Amino acid sequence: xxxxxxxxxxxxxxxxxxxxxxxxxxxxxxxxxxxxxxxxxxxxxxxxxxxxxxxxxxxxxxxxxxxxxxxxxxxxxxxxxxxxxxxxxxxxxxxxxxxxxxxxxxxxxxxxxxxxxxxxxxxxxxxxxxxxxxxxxxxxxxxxxxxxxxxxxxxxxxxxxxxxxxxxxxxxxxxxxxxxxxxxxxxxxxxxxxxxxxxxxxxxxxxxxxxxxxxxxxxxxxxxxxxxxxxxxxxxxxxxxxxxxxxxxxxxxx
Amino acid sequence: xxxxxxxxxxxxxxxxxxxxxxxxxxxxxxxxxxxxxxxxxxxxxxxxxxxxxxxxxxxxxxxxxxxxxxxxxxxxxxxxxxxxxxxxxxxxxxxxxxxxxxxxxxxxxxxxxxxxxxxxxxxxxxxxxxxxxxxxxxxxxxxxxxxxxxxxxxxxxxxxxxxxxxxxxxxxxxxxxxxxxxxxxxxxxxxxxxxxxxxxxxxxxxxxxxxxxxxxxxxxxxxxxxxxxxxxxxxxxxx
Numbered sequence: 004x005x006x007x008x009x010x011x012x013x014x015x016x017x018x019x020x021x022x023x024x025x026x027x028x029x030x031x032x033x034x035x036x037x038x039x040x041x042x043x044x045x046x047x048x049x050x051x052x053x054x055x056x057x058x059x060x061x062x063x064x065x066x067x068x069x070x071x072x073x074x075x076x077x078x079x080x081x082x083x084x085x086x087x088x089x090x091x092x093x094x095x096x097x098x099x100x101x102x103x104x105x106x107x108x109x110x111x112x113x114x115x116x117x118x119x120x121x122x123x124x125x126x127x128x129x130x131x132x133x134x135x136x137x138x139x140x141x142x143x144x145x146x147x148x149x150x151x152x153x154x155x156x157x158x159x160x161x162x163x164x165x166x167x168x169x170x171x172x173x174x175x176x177x178x179x180x181x182x183x184x185x186x187x188x189x190x191x192x193x194x195x196x197x198x199x200x201x202x203x204x205x206x207x208x209x210x211x212x213x214x215x216x217x218x219x220x221x222x223x224x225x226x227x228x229x230x231x232x233x234x235x236x237x238x239x240x241x242x243x244x245x246x247x248x249x250x251x252x253x254x255x256x257x
Numbered sequence: 258x259x260x261x262x263x264x265x266x267x268x269x270x271x272x273x274x275x276x277x278x279x280x281x282x283x284x285x286x287x288x289x290x291x292x293x294x295x296x297x298x299x300x301x302x303x304x305x306x307x308x309x310x311x312x313x314x315x316x317x318x319x320x321x322x323x324x325x326x327x328x329x330x331x332x333x334x335x336x337x338x339x340x341x342x343x344x345x346x347x348x349x350x351x352x353x354x355x356x357x358x359x360x361x362x363x364x365x366x367x368x369x370x371x372x373x374x375x376x377x378x379x380x381x382x383x384x385x386x387x388x389x390x391x392x393x394x395x396x397x398x399x400x401x402x403x404x405x406x407x408x409x410x411x412x413x414x415x416x417x418x419x420x421x422x423x424x425x426x427x428x429x430x431x432x433x434x435x436x437x438x439x440x441x442x443x444x445x446x447x448x449x450x451x452x453x454x455x456x457x458x459x460x461x462x463x464x465x466x467x468x469x470x471x472x473x474x475x476x477x478x479x480x481x482x483x484x485x486x487x488x489x490x491x492x493x494x495x496x
Contacts, residue, residue: 042476044326047368049476052322059319171314178311212315221318222362 006094007102014076014106015113023072023110027117030064035121051221054125058217061118062138066145066170069114073107073149074162081157087257100252104150104245111142126220133224137215140237144209145170147244155251172204173211180205209240300331300344303351306358313359321360325369328352346382349374350389357393367393367404368477372484375411384421387412391425398428399435406442406462413449422449460485 004012018024038057042049080086089099119135126134148169153162183198213233219225225233304312313320331344353366353374367390375386387408394405405425413422426445433443441461472478 041323041326044329045322045365045476046329046373046480047474047477048322048363048365049474051318051363052326055316055319055322059314059316062316063314174314175311177315178307178313182307182311214315217316217318218362 005098006092007098007105010089010094010099010102011106011109014103015109017076018072018106018110021072021076023068023114026068027065027114030061030068031118031121034060034064050125054122054220055217057125058122058134058215058220061121062141062215062217065111065114065118065138065142067167069107069111069142069145070149070166070170071163072110073146074153074159074166077103077150077153078157078159078162090257096252097249100150100154100249101245104147104248107146107150108143111146112139115139115142122220130220130224133230134215134217134219137219137230137234137237140234140241141211141214144211144237144241144244147241147248151244151248151251154248154255169208170211173208175212176201176205176208177210177212209237211237300328300348300352302348303355306355309355309359317360318363321356321363322365324352324356324359325363325365328356329369344374346374346385350385353389361397362400364401364404367401371404371407371411372480375408376415380416383411383416384418387416387421387425391428394428395432398432399438402429402433402435402438402442405429406445409445409449410462419449 034057037060038053041056042053045052086099090096115135115138118138119131122131122134145166149162149166152165152169153159156162156165180201183194183201210233213229214237216225224230309320309324310317328349353370357363357366370386371390375383375390377383390401390404390408394401406429409422409425409429412418412425416422423446426449429445430443472481
């Protein structure tokens with residue numbers, strides 16, 4: 004087996020033997036229970052409410068669990084000098100980095116598959132399948148971002164804070180752009196500068212608001228072109244993050 | 258016991274005492290606090306639809322429905338129709354409009370406007386809600402005709418405002434082009450001109466919606482069934 008794949012397998016095994024499966028189960032139980040409770044309070048659209056709420060909660064929960072797991076795992080490896088030991092073996096830095104990314108990507112795919120299951124109660128299987136595929140790609144991106152920040156910042160809290168900030172900003176950027184261009188925004192130099200700054204930040208971020216949408220579960224499947232573009236842009240951004248991470252990793256003195 | 262842990266006896270007595278005292282104090286304070294109560298008058302100004310969209314983190318469908326549950330908490334908690342009247346209907350309409358703009362495909366804001374907030378014994382407030390439903394209908398007739406059909410009945414039977422009911426009915430007839438819309442909906446004008454009582458009309462409309470399979474949600478079906486029974490009781494108690 005190639006060394007990178009071997010590393011990916013050990014990364015997956017580490018996640019399976021750690022607390023991640025139990026935390027995922029807890030997240031599933033919480034989302035399903037809360038959705039069931041809220042549907043009892045609703046006077047109409049109870050099925051849609053359950054699907055939308057559970058999907059939104061599971062999506063955010065999966066991203067947070069994966070980012071926290073990656074940050075904790077990599078910082079522990081760094082503190083225990085496992086990284087130095089691994090690089091002393093016939094394993095290049097690129098193989099190590101990409102092997103880790105593949106392992107965390109596989110963790111994300113497993114989480115996405117598990118988190119799709121309860122949604123089958125409230126949404127058609129084909130919509131759930133597309134939602135799950137999009138979630139797997141989104142988690143691959145979160146994994147790439149978390150790996151990048153954990154290796155660059157070398158601390159659990161800074162890495163988790165940076166990943167969370169990046170993820171929230173990427174998801175809310177379209178809304179922030181709408182706010183900046185809204186009818187209440189006055190025309191002034193300061194406003195134009197602020198709008199330009201918002202547009203510049205948006206240019207650097209992936210459009211996570213367009214991915215893994217609960218709308219797909221409620222109102223029907225997205226157009227194939229729209230879905231393809233969304234997934235393609237997520238994978239492209241993962242490549243960018245992986246390249247940036249490799250660049251930083253190769254420059255580091257260990 | 259885990260190998261990495263010491264026995265409970267290893268914890269000093271003062272730590273035990275501090276823990277138990279703090280727990281007892283917390284429970285005492287929580288017990289003495291009054292239960293949270295819904296205050297109909299305190300509906301805050303709504304955020305704009307753009308702010309709601311930005312806050313939804315790309316999940317407008319989920320946030321719109323959670324915002325509706327938040328709005329419901331200002332009235333349904335009391336369990337009767339009196340608090341609805343105490344609500345500030347100007348703000349209520351702003352909230353419903355912002356939520357509908359956040360997720361235009363949701364029927365929830367229109368359903369509550371027509372079936373809950375418009376059914377108060379206050380003609381001005383009821384008119385405000387019916388007008389909100391009518392304006393929303395004009396933007397998407399083929400999705401929103403069921404709520405305007407109910408609003409037409411309310412205008413005819415509760416407000417006894419025939420010109421208003423005919424205006425709504427005429428729009429229903431003119432603008433609804435959905436082939437799945439039943440005949441009674443697109444011929445509402447004739448329907449309301451007939452000398453029919455409120456219960457009979459409501460039964461036809463609800464029966465039609467159920468027969469057409471448009472009400473598949475169990476919560477909505479239960480809610481409408483309860484409303485129909487309440488209407489039957491109200492009309493039976495009239496001399």
